[in-house]
Amino acid sequence: MPVLLLTEDDVRRVLTMDLALTAVEAAFRKLALDEAVNIPRQRCQTDTVMLHVLPAAAKTLGALGFKAYTTGRFYPQFKIYLFDAKAGGLTAILDADHLGQVRTGAASGVATKKLARADARTVGMIGTGRQARTQLEAICKVRSIHSAKVFGRDEAKRSAFATEMSDVCGVAVEPVATARDAVANRDIVITATSSREPVLLGEWLAPGSHVNLMGSNYLASAEADVEVFRRAKLVTIDSKDQGRLEAGDFVAAMGEHVLSWPDVKEFAHVLVNRYPGRESPDDITVFKSLGLGIQDIAVGVKVVEQARAHGLGREVEI
Numbered sequence: 001m002p003v004l005l006l007t008e009d010d011v012r013r014v015l016t017m018d019l020a021l022t023a024v025e026a027a028f029r030k031l032a033l034d035e036a037v038n039i040p041r042q043r044c045q046t047d048t049v050m051l052h053v054l055p056a057a058a059k060t061l062g063a064l065g066f067k068a069y070t071t072g073r074f075y076p077q078f079k080i081y082l083f084d085a086k087a088g089g090l091t092a093i094l095d096a097d098h099l100g101q102v103r104t105g106a107a108s109g110v111a112t113k114k115l116a117r118a119d120a121r122t123v124g125m126i127g128t129g130r131q132a133r134t135q136l137e138a139i140c141k142v143r144s145i146h147s148a149k150v151f152g153r154d155e156a157k158r159s160a161f162a163t164e165m166s167d168v169c170g171v172a173v174e175p176v177a178t179a180r181d182a183v184a185n186r187d188i189v190i191t192a193t194s195s196r197e198p199v200l201l202g203e204w205l206a207p208g209s210h211v212n213l214m215g216s217n218y219l220a221s222a223e224a225d226v227e228v229f230r231r232a233k234l235v236t237i238d239s240k241d242q243g244r245l246e247a248g249d250f251v252a253a254m255g256e257h258v259l260s261w262p263d264v265k266e267f268a269h270v271l272v273n274r275y276p277g278r279e280s281p282d283d284i285t286v287f288k289s290l291g292l293g294i295q296d297i298a299v300g301v302k303v304v305e306q307a308r309a310h311g312l313g314r315e316v317e318i
Contacts, residue, residue, distance in 0.1 A: 002315040004092040004304060010313050011099050014306035017137050020106035020299050021113075025271070027298035028110060028238075030058050032268035038294040040242035041217070048072050054293030059085045067096055067296040080300045090318060092304045096296065103299045104291055105134025107238060108190065108212040111267055111287035113142035115234070115277050116188050116210035121146045124186030126179045126199050126223075127215060128152030128161040132192040133168070135214065139188055140169040148173045151182035180204050191215050191223040202227025207282040214289040217246040224286075229253040233283035234276075236267040242290050249288055264288075 030036035036058035043052050049072040057064030062085050069078040078096040083089065112120075120143050125136060128150060136148060148171055152158035158175040166173045176182050179199050183189045185206045193199055193215040200223055205211065211232070215223050229235060229250070237243045240261065243250065253259035265275045267287060278285055307313050 001089045001091070003090050003318045004307065004313045004315050006092065006094045006303065006307055006313045008095040008098055010307055011095060011303055013312060014310060015099060015102055015299070015303050017102060017106065017109070017134070017141055019302050019306070020102045021109050021138065021141060023298040023302045024103055024106040024295050025110045026061070027058070027292070027294045028268040028271050030060065031294060032272040032274065035060050036294050038239060038292050040239065040245055041293070054291070054296060056293035056297045057085070058294060058297065061298055061301050063091070063297055063301045065297050065300070067100070067293055080296050082297065082300055082304065092300070094300055094303060096300070099299055099303065100291070100296065101131055101134045103295045104131055104214060104289065105138035106299070107289050107291070107295055108135050108214055108287065109138030109142045110271070111212060111236065111289070112139050112188060112210060114271055115236070115285040115287060116143060117208055117278070117281055120187035120210065122186045123148040123188045123190065124183035125150040125190045125192065126182055127190070127192035128154070128158045129192060129194070131214065132161065132190070133165060135190045135192050135212065136165050136173070137168060139190065140171060143188065145169070145171050147171060149176050149182045149186065150174070151176050151179045188212070193223055195223055196221045198222055198225040200224045200228060202229070202231045205231060205284055207284065209284055211284070211286045212289060213249050213286065216248045217290045219246065219248045219251055221248040222252060224249045226253045226256055226258055228286065229259045231284050232286045233280070234265065234278065234285045235259060235263060235288070236265045236270055236286065237288040238267055238290055238292050240264060240266055242292065243288065246290050247288055
């Protein structure tokens with residue numbers, strides 16, 4: 001059967017944040033209802049290249065497949081492979097760099113929609129890289145944001161980020177000189193860095209804030225200090241199975257017995273009200289995002305649908 005090939009340009013033409021928010025929320029709901037299977041990220045490597053694979057399946061989404069990407073001393077290269085959920089044949093191969101950024105932003109957006117206060121209006125962001133853009137875009141889709149502050153180590157980059165995202169989101173984004181300046185007294189806090197050491201201190205958080213931690217997916221890296229979890233009323237994660245392999249943000253807090261795995265709730269179950277979410281305007285809530293294959297598959301299916309509707313891509317026999 002022919003296989004649809006979609007380039008980055010094809011994906012960018014049809015993938016919107018609204019589409020990704022809908023698809024990722026559906027993926028979480030499928031997980032909560034045991035209608036989807038997500039396998040934690042698998043990794044293997046040579047001395048110069050690491051391969052990462054995220055498999056997942058959901059019959060009711062119409063597909064199963066995996067995202068695969070390589071990292072090393074080069075720009076990462078991402079692909080999604082989709083297979084027919086009934087017949088098993090390969091149906092599509094998508095370039096997935098932009099798709100991965102958008103789905104990661106959408107995951108934080110869905111969590112923020114559920115956990116942040118309804119009257120949340122301000123955002124504080126640490127990080128100005130390629131993942132940070134879609135984080136802020138998604139938050140502005142689910143809450144009526146009036147202002148955002150951003151810190152990044154490079155002054156020129158944070159100024160450029162603020163200018164760009166002010167236009168994209170239609171809100172005032174202000175570059176600031178320190179991480180504390182970015183997040184102090186903010187309703188919603190986002191970390192989107194590659195730091196191995198905490199960049200967010202719990203003492204900076206305002207009562208009632210919601211925190212999205214999305215930069216670290218290795219046990220040796222953490223963006224948040226122990227005080228974040230000491231103050232948090234609710235800590236959620238996209239996958240506990242994957243978190244045991246990757247959630248470096250939790251390591252110190254668990255080592256100091258501030259947090260334990262029974263304390264951590266899978267966000268999918270909070271989303272469908274199996275566990276309570278925010279219970280008070282003063283609660284501090286946390287969403288730890290690692291990035292799941294089921295999110296890639298759910299968004300990939302929607303992208304393929306839109307691409308076929310618009311006559312995009314190239315079909316080949318494999």
